[in-house]
Amino acid sequence: MAQADNTNGNGLVVIVSNRGPVTFSRSDGGEREYSRGAGGLVTALNSVSRRSKDSVWIASAQSEEDARVAVEPAPYEVEDLRVAMVEHDPEAYDLMYNTLANPLLWFVQHGLYNLPYEPVLGDGTLRAWEDGYVPVNRNFAEAVSRILEGEDGEPIILLHDYQLYMAPRFVRERLGAGAFISFFIHIPWPEPDYWRVLPDYARRGILESLLESNVVAFHTHRYASNFLDTATEVLGAEVDLEKGIVYRDGREVWVRAYPISIDPKEFEELAVSEAVLEQEQWVKNLPGKLLLRVDRMDLSKNIVRGFQAYGRMLERHPEMKGGVTFLAQLQPSRGDIEEYARYAEAIRKAVVEVNRLHGSGDWTPIELSMEDNFPRSVAAYKNYEALLVNAVRDGMNLVAKEAAVINERDGVLVLSENAGAHEELGEHALTVNPFDIDGQADAIHEALTMPDDEKEHRASALRETVMSNTIEDWVEAQMRDIAAYRGRDG
């Protein structure tokens, strides 16, 4: 296994993301405590951080104790991580997070707007950009240069995701040409026309900033190719589509696809942990075959249409009633944003409707859980007969990969053609159009009634595909390219 420190020119590796690997708090006795951050991005970056001998991870302070860590002179050591927190002005952060990044950028990139009516942009958008998004990004860049003060060597700065699009520009301004900047975008990059929804200052600002990076990376070739098209259309940039290079002020920007993955060992260990075994009792008591979905409560995940499709399946196949339970493990998310609050309501209503129409005294068609219960999700991963991943659009979707590795029933994956995971897993899944609920109803039925030998065949192919590209491979591919980029001039 090539070591990250072979490639970093003996400089520090600085990872930056809005959401951090841990959140700190204080015990009643005044001791500093921490809990691990949730979410696929954080899990994946943990692996990058562990692989780099000399790395620091910078993230936004989310709690009071995080803010105390933010003013300490050196990064805080947690297990094998060195973590630095950056504190933002609360109003600026609110504008960045709740107005500019989510919903605007998130909605544009996932194609979630009902365009004849939304979004309604104007001075408020400009204010969120100028007083929120830009200063928060500048703040991240300042934190990066603070961490690097007095450091020798050429650092590698790994910036992550749509909350940080302006950071490359500010990091480059501070650190100059010697710093290696890699920007990883974990969400879809749509076709150029979608970018025209954004005001020109944001559209151009984002692209110009991203092109200050040395590498811009995505989970799929489709997003990488959309990015090249957008750079050409919006900036008139000079692009080599075949090589995946944008030429910018005499520099090369490599545009690459590295499909993110999971650490299978971590999930194999989790699967036999006490917390999971305890939850498994509950999961196994659900009546009939298990149809599962595990998602953050996000509009992009297409949760409501999933319930409608399941209702349609029960309508068409009444013999399935009582023989299946749909468990929806939904993790609350971004609750301060109106669209998300409304979506949570729509989810509740859709569940009530299906349960009212199809349920009976001793059978509830949908079990809805709207709480963060990771052990229960893992227990359900082991036991589903069918897993529904029907996202409107999704950068990758790690649930599909996590579940495939530890499922014990040769469960069938019903997968949206618009999930990034489809590029790798589509061949072994039942592919659905996320907008077509009849098609999804049929796919759910097919998954739940599939002959054993076909299930077995598909499930082992899914497992093998995931095992052949793990999180280690993801990190290594990026490090190899960084070394190649740096070494190309000899």
Ligand code: G6P
């Ligand atoms: C997605 C994004 C991440 C984000 C995560 C959780 O995976 O790509 O950047 O951190 O969702 O969302 P949140 O708003 O809670 O950080």
